[in-house]
Amino acid sequence: MGNDLRLGGQLCFALYAASRAMTNLYRPVLEPLGLTYPQYLVLLVLWEHGDTTVKDLGAELMLDSGTLSPLLKRMESAGLVRRVRRPEDERSVLVRLTDQGAALRRPATAVPDAIAAAVGLAEDEFGDLRDRLGALTMAIHQPRTAERRSS
Template identity: 60%
Template sequence: MLLENQVCFEVHAAARALDGLYRRLLRDLGLTYPQYLAMMVLWEREPVTVKELGAALRLDSGTLSPLLKRLEAQGLVRRERSASDERSVLVRLTPGGAGLRARAEEIPARVAAATGLGLEELVGLRDTLRRLTASLDGAVRTAAAEDGDRAGTAR
């Protein structure tokens, strides 16, 4: 039970260190790290629905809505009802939001350099973290299903 032996702590510590680095790098862009991630999705493929954006970022609507509201207030995105499905809200880049991409393009290379890892190590780490996330998501789904089974048999 030593903290230094726990994988969860090392992942947490690395995430906090990355957050600190991104905070400094994104300051000039006027973005927070979650806003930067949302912009990355939009730079890659826009328009997207709010639901699609939330799924891509693993954020619920209670977290995503204020984030989008702030990006909209900054003039970087706009939200509009889908013409084909009024229940769906599309998020689009404004010209200012699209133009911000050029200023953000150096950030991934700066982060990669700051890690002290080579390209092969970074790709391996990314792939390992993807497998870890998928395994943990599976464990949560299994536990939720087992909880549901227990709740059903307790009735």
């Protein structure tokens, strides 16, 4: 495993290729909703949690503010969200769904089934893969968190 320098032998490439393929799979499913994949992810968080600070949204999506801010600006221009300063802390910005953003929730309920059908995995395989990738993500982030605490 350690000496395999073939592209096909790299876990990083397999994950990269799968990520690109999955994102491309979402494109035609989200297009009728007028959404990009990153916009869909933002909406998923807001539908689940309601009003969310930009900081918490970034943490949930694992995005830095340099990536998240332009995305939210485009979503605000499209009428999907509003950004408002929190009255109790002017430094904190709250992201709020508009009526238009909230209305997309109902048609978006078809997205997971469309993706599952396109992927062709059984429900238990789909869940197992999701859980394994989540565990991998946590394992990758864990050492960084421990390093930061000891610094």
